Every structure is written in C-alpha cells, then in structure tokens.
Amino acid sequence: xxxxxxxxxxxxxxxxxxxVLYTMQYGFGINPCLMCYPQRWxxxxxxxxxxxxxxxxxxxxxxxxxLSWLTLFFCILGSGIAGRHLWFQxxxxxxxxxxxxxxxxxxxYLPITEVxxxxxxxxxxxxxxxxxxxxxxxxxWSLILFVCLSLVTIYWMSQTRKGYRQ
Numbered sequence: 001x002x003x004x005x006x007x008x009x010x011x012x013x014x015x016x017x018x019x020v021l022y023t024m025q026y027g028f029g030i031n032p033c034l035m036c037y038p039q040r041w042x043x044x045x046x047x048x049x050x051x052x053x054x055x056x057x058x059x060x061x062x063x064x065x066x067l068s069w070l071t072l073f074f075c076i077l078g079s080g081i082a083g084r085h086l087w088f089q090x091x092x093x094x095x096x097x098x099x100x101x102x103x104x105x106x107x108x109y110l111p112i113t114e115v116x117x118x119x120x121x122x123x124x125x126x127x128x129x130x131x132x133x134x135x136x137x138x139x140x141w142s143l144i145l146f147v148c149l150s151l152v153t154i155y156w157m158s159q160t161r162k163g164y165r166q
Contacts, residue, residue, distance in 0.1 A: 006156045007053040007064075010149060014047030017145060030130050035085045039142045042078030046071055046149060061160070068157050075150040082146055085139035 021040060024030045032040070049071040057064045106115045130138070 004057055006152060007050050007057060010152060011047060011050040011054055013145075013149075014043060014050060017043060018047065035081065035088070036138070038081045039078055039085070039139070042074045042081065042146070043142075045074045046078065046146075049074065057160075064160070065157070068153055068160075072150060072153045072157070075146050075153060079143055079146040079150060082139045082143035086137070086143060089137060089139060 025032060049067050053064050053067045053071065056067070136144070
C-alpha cells in the first residue's frame with residue numbers, strides 16, 4: 001500500500017534536513033542563534049516520531065495514530081517557533097538583548113524553565129539573516145518544512161483512518 005510509504009519518506013526528509021543543518025553549522029561555520037535550537041529540537045522529535053510510525057504502522061495502528069497526533073503537535077509547534085523567528089527577522093527589536101548567553105552556559109547554570117524562556121526570547125543575533133536561498137532565510141525554510149510536514153501528517157492521518165475503518 002502506497003500510503004504506508006509516507007512515514008518512511010517523511011523520516012528521510014527529516015533526516016536529510018538535519019544533515020543539511022548540521023553540515024551548515026559544522027562544515028560552513030554558520031552557527032545557529034538561540035531561537036534556532038527549539039526549531040531543531042522539534043525537527044529531531046518529528047523525525048524520531050515518523051521513524052517510530054514507520055516501525056509500528058502496520059502492527060499497531062492505534063499506537064501509530066497516537067504518534068501521528070504527537071507528530072502533528074510538534075510540527076505545529078515548530079511552525080510557530082519558526083514564524084516567531086521570521087517575525088523577529090522582519091522587525092528587528094530594539095528591546096532585544098544585545099548579547100545572549102551561549103546554550104551550553106545556560107544549560108549548565110540555569111534551570112531548564114529559564115533555558116526554555118531564554119531560547120524563545122530574541123537576542124540581536126536572532127534578527128540577523130546569516131544565510132538565504134532564493135531570498136528565503138533559514139527560519140523561512142524551517143517554516144515551509146514544518147507546514148509541509150503538518151499537511152502531509154494530516155493527509156496521512158485521514159487516509160489511514162479510512163483504511164482502518166474498512
């Protein structure tokens with residue numbers, strides 16, 4: 001059944017996206033800002049969830065359904081974070097912190113709730129556009145990716161629901 005290939009294709013898409021992100025960071029020296037990290041975390045979680053759906057899809061359809069709802073949640077969360085990041089790039093804030101702490105430092109010395117709040121608040125680095133492809137910045141591509149993943153997840157959920165009823 002062709003519909004069962006969708007989770008495998010989405011796992012591949014997420015893996016390729018993560019390879020590109022880490023190649024850009026470690027290969028080309030384009031370091032992510034603090035708002036990029038939650039987007040990456042969402043993408044990693046979505047990729048792992050799609051991998052799990054690929055494994056359990058045929059044997060445990062109810063578990064695959066629960067995992068697909070979680071996948072949709074993290075796709076929407078990633079879309080929201082990427083959209084917020086884009087907004088900060090389009091409207092550089094004069095109220096943004098001039099110099100943010102590094103993520104390693106925050107994880108070591110701050111409580112996890114403070115780390116989450118800090119990564120979702122902009123610093124001057126978040127408003128800089130470090131890389132573009134076809135005049136779309138990295139958060140723009142993240143938003144496109146998360147919206148596409150959300151739409152494919154909704155499509156897959158609707159098609160598998162029909163298949164499970166028969």
